[in-house]
Amino acid sequence: MSEAVFVGLPRRLVKLTIDGREFEVAEGSTILDACRRMQIDTPTLCQLDNLTPVNVCRVCVVEVEGSRVLVPACSRKVEAGMKVQTDSDRVRHSRRLVLELLASSVDMSLCSPQVHAWMGRYGATPSRFGDQVATAAQPVKIDNDLYVRDYSRCILCYKCVEACGVDAQNTFAIGVVGRGFDAHISTEFDTPLPDSACVYCGNCIGVCPTGALMFKSEHEMRAAGTWDESRQKVTETVCPYCGVGCMLELHVQDNSIVKVTSPLDHSVTSGHLCVKGRFGFEFVQRREAKR
Amino acid sequence: MFGAGGGTSSYQEAEETDLIILWGSNARETHPIFFHHLLRGVRGGAKLIAVDPRRTSSAEWADIWLGIDVGSDIALANAMAREIIHAGLAHTEFISRATTGYEEFARCVEAYTLERAEAETGVPAAAIKEVALAYARAEKGMICWTLGITEHHNATDNVLALINLGLLTGKVGRYGSGLNPLRGQNNVQGGGDMGAIPARLPGFQDLEDPEIHDKFARAWGGATFPGRKGWHLSEMFEAMDRGDLSSLYIVGENPARSEADQGRAVRLLSGLDHLVVQDIFLTHTAQMAHVVLPAAAGWAESEGTVTNSERRVQRVRRALEPPAGARDDIDIICELARRLGSDWGHPTAEQVWDECRSLSPMHAGMAYRRLEELGGIQWPCPDESHRGTQFLHARLWKHPVEGPRAPFHAVEHDPPVDRLSEEFPIRLTTGRRLDSFNTGVQTNEYTSPLRKGEALLISPEDGQRIGVEDGECVRVSSRRGSVDVNVRIEPTLRPGLAFMTLHFPDQVSTNILTIDATDPKSGTAEFKASAIRIDKIPAQVPAS
Amino acid sequence: MDIRTTGGPATAEEMAAVDGLLGEPESLWEGGERRASDDHLAYGGRATRSRRHLLLPVLHAIQDRSGWVSRGALEYACRRLSIPPAEAYGVVSFYARFGLQPRGALSLHVCDDIACKCSGAEELCAALENAHGPSGVVWHRSPCLGLCDRAPAALVERAGMQHKDRQIAPFTLAQAESILGGGAWPEPATYSMPRQAQPKLLRRIGAVDPESLESYRLHGGFTALGRAEVIGSDAVIREITESRLLGRGGAAFPTGRKWESVAKAAARPHYLVCNADESEPGTFKDRVLMENDPFAIVEGMAIAALATGCEKGFLYVRTEYPLARRRIENAIAQARAQGILKLEIEVRRGAGAYICGEETALFNSIEGKRGEPRNKPPFPVDVGLFGKPTLVNNVETLLNVVDIVVEGGASFAATGTKDSTGTRLFCASGHVTRPGIYEVAMGTPLRALLDTAGARKVQAVLLGGAAGSFLTPDQIDVPLSFEGTRAIGATLGSGAVLVFDDTADMKQVLLRIARFFRDESCGQCVPCRVGTKRQEEILERMLGGRDGDGRSDVLLLSDIAQAMRDASICGLGQTAANAIASGLTQLKVLNV
Numbered sequence A: 001m002s003e004a005v006f007v008g009l010p011r012r013l014v015k016l017t018i019d020g021r022e023f024e025v026a027e028g029s030t031i032l033d034a035c036r037r038m039q040i041d042t043p044t045l046c047q048l049d050n051l052t053p054v055n056v057c058r059v060c061v062v063e064v065e066g067s068r069v070l071v072p073a074c075s076r077k078v079e080a081g082m083k084v085q086t087d088s089d090r091v092r093h094s095r096r097l098v099l100e101l102l103a104s105s106v107d108m109s110l111c112s113p114q115v116h117a118w119m120g121r122y123g124a125t126p127s128r129f130g131d132q133v134a135t136a137a138q139p140v141k142i143d144n145d146l147y148v149r150d151y152s153r154c155i156l157c158y159k160c161v162e163a164c165g166v167d168a169q170n171t172f173a174i175g176v177v178g179r180g181f182d183a184h185i186s187t188e189f190d191t192p193l194p195d196s197a198c199v200y201c202g203n204c205i206g207v208c209p210t211g212a213l214m215f216k217s218e219h220e221m222r223a224a225g226t227w228d229e230s231r232q233k234v235t236e237t238v239c240p241y242c243g244v245g246c247m248l249e250l251h252v253q254d255n256s257i258v259k260v261t262s263p264l265d266h267s268v269t270s271g272h273l274c275v276k277g278r279f280g281f282e283f284v285q286r287r288e289a290k291r
Numbered sequence B: 001m002f003g004a005g006g007g008t009s010s011y012q013e014a015e016e017t018d019l020i021i022l023w024g025s026n027a028r029e030t031h032p033i034f035f036h037h038l039l040r041g042v043r044g045g046a047k048l049i050a051v052d053p054r055r056t057s058s059a060e061w062a063d064i065w066l067g068i069d070v071g072s073d074i075a076l077a078n079a080m081a082r083e084i085i086h087a088g089l090a091h092t093e094f095i096s097r098a099t100t101g102y103e104e105f106a107r108c109v110e111a112y113t114l115e116r117a118e119a120e121t122g123v124p125a126a127a128i129k130e131v132a133l134a135y136a137r138a139e140k141g142m143i144c145w146t147l148g149i150t151e152h153h154n155a156t157d158n159v160l161a162l163i164n165l166g167l168l169t170g171k172v173g174r175y176g177s178g179l180n181p182l183r184g185q186n187n188v189q190g191g192g193d194m195g196a197i198p199a200r201l202p203g204f205q206d207l208e209d210p211e212i213h214d215k216f217a218r219a220w221g222g223a224t225f226p227g228r229k230g231w232h233l234s235e236m237f238e239a240m241d242r243g244d245l246s247s248l249y250i251v252g253e254n255p256a257r258s259e260a261d262q263g264r265a266v267r268l269l270s271g272l273d274h275l276v277v278q279d280i281f282l283t284h285t286a287q288m289a290h291v292v293l294p295a296a297a298g299w300a301e302s303e304g305t306v307t308n309s310e311r312r313v314q315r316v317r318r319a320l321e322p323p324a325g326a327r328d329d330i331d332i333i334c335e336l337a338r339r340l341g342s343d344w345g346h347p348t349a350e351q352v353w354d355e356c357r358s359l360s361p362m363h364a365g366m367a368y369r370r371l372e373e374l375g376g377i378q379w380p381c382p383d384e385s386h387r388g389t390q391f392l393h394a395r396l397w398k399h400p401v402e403g404p405r406a407p408f409h410a411v412e413h414d415p416p417v418d419r420l421s422e423e424f425p426i427r428l429t430t431g432r433r434l435d436s437f438n439t440g441v442q443t444n445e446y447t448s449p450l451r452k453g454e455a456l457l458i459s460p461e462d463g464q465r466i467g468v469e470d471g472e473c474v475r476v477s478s479r480r481g482s483v484d485v486n487v488r489i490e491p492t493l494r495p496g497l498a499f500m501t502l503h504f505p506d507q508v509s510t511n512i513l514t515i516d517a518t519d520p521k522s523g524t525a526e527f528k529a530s531a532i533r534i535d536k537i538p539a540q541v542p543a544s
Numbered sequence C: 001m002d003i004r005t006t007g008g009p010a011t012a013e014e015m016a017a018v019d020g021l022l023g024e025p026e027s028l029w030e031g032g033e034r035r036a037s038d039d040h041l042a043y044g045g046r047a048t049r050s051r052r053h054l055l056l057p058v059l060h061a062i063q064d065r066s067g068w069v070s071r072g073a074l075e076y077a078c079r080r081l082s083i084p085p086a087e088a089y090g091v092v093s094f095y096a097r098f099g100l101q102p103r104g105a106l107s108l109h110v111c112d113d114i115a116c117k118c119s120g121a122e123e124l125c126a127a128l129e130n131a132h133g134p135s136g137v138v139w140h141r142s143p144c145l146g147l148c149d150r151a152p153a154a155l156v157e158r159a160g161m162q163h164k165d166r167q168i169a170p171f172t173l174a175q176a177e178s179i180l181g182g183g184a185w186p187e188p189a190t191y192s193m194p195r196q197a198q199p200k201l202l203r204r205i206g207a208v209d210p211e212s213l214e215s216y217r218l219h220g221g222f223t224a225l226g227r228a229e230v231i232g233s234d235a236v237i238r239e240i241t242e243s244r245l246l247g248r249g250g251a252a253f254p255t256g257r258k259w260e261s262v263a264k265a266a267a268r269p270h271y272l273v274c275n276a277d278e279s280e281p282g283t284f285k286d287r288v289l290m291e292n293d294p295f296a297i298v299e300g301m302a303i304a305a306l307a308t309g310c311e312k313g314f315l316y317v318r319t320e321y322p323l324a325r326r327r328i329e330n331a332i333a334q335a336r337a338q339g340i341l342k343l344e345i346e347v348r349r350g351a352g353a354y355i356c357g358e359e360t361a362l363f364n365s366i367e368g369k370r371g372e373p374r375n376k377p378p379f380p381v382d383v384g385l386f387g388k389p390t391l392v393n394n395v396e397t398l399l400n401v402v403d404i405v406v407e408g409g410a411s412f413a414a415t416g417t418k419d420s421t422g423t424r425l426f427c428a429s430g431h432v433t434r435p436g437i438y439e440v441a442m443g444t445p446l447r448a449l450l451d452t453a454g455a456r457k458v459q460a461v462l463l464g465g466a467a468g469s470f471l472t473p474d475q476i477d478v479p480l481s482f483e484g485t486r487a488i489g490a491t492l493g494s495g496a497v498l499v500f501d502d503t504a505d506m507k508q509v510l511l512r513i514a515r516f517f518r519d520e521s522c523g524q525c526v527p528c529r530v531g532t533k534r535q536e537e538i539l540e541r542m543l544g545g546r547d548g549d550g551r552s553d554v555l556l557l558s559d560i561a562q563a564m565r566d567a568s569i570c571g572l573g574q575t576a577a578n579a580i581a582s583g584l585t586q587l588k589v590l591n592v
């Protein structure tokens, strides 16, 4: 083994064609990377830059010449000479159906505006399957002071499982349980979080794209009608606790911290925190009362 | 570490190394996000070895856990060194070129046979040998430590013993190899770098070096300030005891709660003529003060920088208005200066930082703008074209070696001061939990589902011997005092070893039990090793 | 791994079951009692985590002993193998055969799948429901058990120190009552073999003693392996390539090409996997081969390993095939004992998941994970089992290999058509008078097969199982070859030939297929997870005559079908709409 290969070899460029335009990207990039570089808006639900692609939602599929089926842009690596179509009838059809099928089974109302824009773009009409269809509707799980889990919103994107598992926290408090339409996210034997392995790092919440996982504070503010993202300001700072130096994003509304996240691209955290960094901010705003 | 007070490696390297020894560190709970990096390394094939008296959650990830007796680290390290030397695995080329003091070191460790090490540490000889050889043979290897190494009366020697291992095997100064103290607080590193230790000026520059002293004096308009090193915390308490110190200005510390042998600390603090406390809380120490200066919280209510365990200087920013009356630290200090007759104006945090950069070569290139762009910069960063330094001491591998050689230090095993005896037969060690922080002033303000309050953790065997069950109350006594606390049975503890935290001083003052035997060089007390006795007390009538 | 378990201890019996497989725990840290040596030292980490692949065998050990998997037992297994309980729970709950609720020692699984439906399975199930309550407590409905030639079929199992399981077919209500009442189990008949003109692959079936290596030798056994050892890897691969053999597992991939890729793969070790999961409804050929000619499969594996440089072999057989499993295990043990088989082969039991026949899902299952297929590329030949280059072949494929090595690739290719060489095994069941396995040369018209098997008044033929498609009576002259079926938009698939006469209720058949896919979808990807559910719902309401507008429902179904076909991760989702679509359009089952 040679030493100090840390500089990373300069990556070769690969030439491919997307929607008729030739483009060069670094070897090892995904089709999604290439699309983003070319400003082609590509819907994604289960992809996140700080997680290993699981390619399960299939909303990002594209047509690759020579491939019998569509391929997921988020995980498929580019190859020299690849010919990709991102807006063919087949692509539009599958993207539409994925969004429709999902939205017919779970409550996607708290997904980002971007997701709603994609639904509009592909003409997704979830109601067309009828109103007698099975859904994931179920009561909200509130079993601790920090998290709320509303699995009637869960699209099973696996992100929380990845964040709780090998991609970051390695605690594995939750996993995918059951199979087929009954597959769902759960602790072992559906045990309440306080009896599970959960360490409340909040990294699952940090990656959840649907609002299925939520900080209890946000849940309560939403219930009270006081949650207002337009009035929130996000400031980056460093966690006040241990010496690792995690970058925090403090979401502040009315001079009060309402949520804490971390930037996905920060070299220290990759977007992941621990319970202290995520929730340990209360002291700073309880001082008034104490003094 | 040989002239630079910081961890040598970057977190990224933990992901790509071949072997990591986590020594006296439960990073899984105390440095959780560093542990993410470490686990990426483990997933990628790195071997993990945990050295810790307790089988911690970090140790559960380890390929090998060496459950040493508390305070026997040097015996272990020296025996490992001896094994490495005897196996012909010492990096002789590196040693002869880049280090000094090897001969004496080798003579010293020769006395640490495996048999002796097994007797001192409790760890089987074969396992010590196995770990020694694995470390020496690894292409890249890191040693990381925390308070398990430094909260001892011989903390500095402990650290030196680990550094010796790195020098012996050439595991420093190269990508993926290093020696890394993981810092306990978000700016311990930065505080030291800025000179908030007795012998240093900003930039970790030697206060007693006349040239440096002059440089600062000139920059500060010919100001006069002492040219000799001051006291560290423990020395201050000794000075109070002697009557040599009668006024104290404390910024952001809670010694009335955080010092070992708390009874003594409180007594000495209350005997002061004048005590000023600047803090974001009315802490127990602040309550004893003559003057309290309410401060804004550094991380969320003011601007500035902090430095982490990989020497990365990062920006903190103001996200909240501080509560009425609380002021920025810079404001308070400048106001104080003004009232003492020196007008420093109203500098912004950036202006203060730029002044620091102009005097501290290792920070010189770190303009705010660049800190922002690069997501923080690792020192040293000598100029604005420099992207920071991923790992330290590459110079030791240059031909010829740049700068001074790295010294070996022959250090001897010296067991904990608080000896076990018939009267105090159990070793109490202290530590931290994932969801809490130090004395809990900050963390006790949020509700953590993990928090179960203070308890004395003991092995099932000890529980049985004493005749207590989980949740029962006991009296724990050391040579310094007693506290009453509930017992929690913890199967991962071995008989004779007990564990408590310092997180809930209002509930249980663990520091009444701890000893203030202090390392003369670093000033840290031996929180990790007290001798205690556990007595069952009759069940109390529960408060209604 | 820092594992938290809060479910309470396992029973002594459960611990014994786990320890029986893994050996006694060596320390407190592995789930045992504290010993003095635990105080200052523990080994673990990667060494323990690398035993994750033993999870399914351990779960089987638990279930075989106590009839179900309790939380305490699961957590004990987690401690022993260093697996987080939530992950392990995700695994147990994935496999239909593991019970997570307390159950009696005796359990009865009754097939209600397509072929058995043609032979009165529904009536049987209705009677059981009447007498013993709904499925899921004492008796359980099951998808195809691979005994369609003697439908209706059942599998009975008794947990305990002496775990016993046996397939029974044809199965009667009287037998069910007797078994549930504690009576004796009828002896199994292993196959029904209609007489055939000149069997080739099947020539030893019924002639050779499946339990005796000597008998196999007397029938020419192990000459192929001997020859392979003489001519060497390259020559073997050349013969296979020349034979133009296509895989018999369903995907019809050129075997020679696959072998060559694995042989050339740089990463080490290489693994060999024999896919004996056979769970495609209507398919039972691999079972018959394993039960009656197991040594030949072992020989095929040995040749494959030799040719492609595999260091270790696995044979993954569905748990519903106890006799096949035992015979294969016996064959491996004998061949190893005699020094004929150098390759180490481990037999792994599936646990009730059709999807685990998909090669990458199968890898995950062997690795102790949920049987979720992986996205391809990378392909198994590069990144397969445990992330290493892996050769996967179907049982029948490997049996062909044995003959090819002896007779030579060119001679093999002389049978069949240009693009489909050799013979092929077909599993005839449903409304035929002589159900069973038929070996015919590739290219033989389906009609000939149907005639031999005794099909009359054919309404439809489901060719290739649930993942295949329906043929109408006017399509049954199709030649049974890959290209022949492809030309009419059909597939040979697994070789299942399910025949329906004019009495069959095709609506019920379509619904059963829809339910099959909904049940068996791994649930990973949206088009298949939700698509199979919606497909079933829409079919149900069309059959129930609800929601009037059948035409828009047909449109919905075809929209879903297209997305499943185009955007699903694996072959299950990609084919889950085929049979239903062909049923609706070709057979006009619903007159829409």
Ligand SMILES: Cc1cc2nc3c(=O)[nH]c(=O)nc-3n(C[C@H](O)[C@H](O)[C@H](O)COP(=O)(O)O)c2cc1C
Pocket: C246, C247, C248, C249, C250, C251, C252, C253, C255, C275, C276, C277, C278, C279, C280, C354, C355, C356, C357, C358, C359, C360, C392, C393, C394, C395, C397, C398, C570, C571, C572
């Ligand atoms: C849902 C699904 C189920 C499958 N089941 C089986 C099976 O039971 N047996 C089998 O040999 N191949 C099965 N396959 C095909 C395998 O993925 C793989 O192609 C085959 O084992 C390769 O062997 P061959 O080349 O010898 O055909 C299945 C594929 C899919 C998509």
Ligand code: SF4
Pocket: A153, A154, A155, A156, A157, A158, A159, A160, A161, A185, A204, A207, A208, A209, A210, A211, A212, A213
């Ligand atoms: S809970 Fe959220 S993150 Fe987890 S799978 Fe569901 S939608 Fe994804």
Ligand code: SF4
Pocket: C355, C372, C373, C520, C521, C522, C523, C524, C525, C526, C528, C529, C568, C569, C570, C571, C572, C573, C574
């Ligand atoms: S197509 Fe179905 S079975 Fe295959 S991966 Fe997707 S959900 Fe799983």
Ligand code: FES
Pocket: A043, A044, A045, A046, A047, A054, A055, A056, A057, A058, A059, A060, A061, A072, A073, A074, A075
């Ligand atoms: S974003 Fe690509 S499959 Fe989900």
Ligand code: FES
Pocket: C111, C112, C113, C114, C115, C116, C117, C143, C144, C145, C146, C147, C148, C151, C152, C153, C281, C282, C283
């Ligand atoms: S055994 Fe019942 S359908 Fe196959």
